[in-house]
Amino acid sequence: MKEYKIIKKGFWKKDADLEEIINQHARTGWEIASAIGDTNGSFTKVILERDKNR
Numbered sequence: 001m002k003e004y005k006i007i008k009k010g011f012w013k014k015d016a017d018l019e020e021i022i023n024q025h026a027r028t029g030w031e032i033a034s035a036i037g038d039t040n041g042s043f044t045k046v047i048l049e050r051d052k053n054r
Contacts, residue, residue: 011042
């Protein structure tokens with residue numbers, strides 16, 4: 001079974017902040033399943049997944 005987490009980045013956050021958040025989650029087993037953003041980069045959603053029964 002899988003579990004999912006959504007990370008949101010608004011226009012007020014830096015790309016480096018989002019990268020650090022993704023790296024922190026990767027260290028605990030999360031992988032990117034999907035990423036969605038607008039054309040000017042002001043809003044992004046990243047969907048993470050991992051096995052629930054790790």
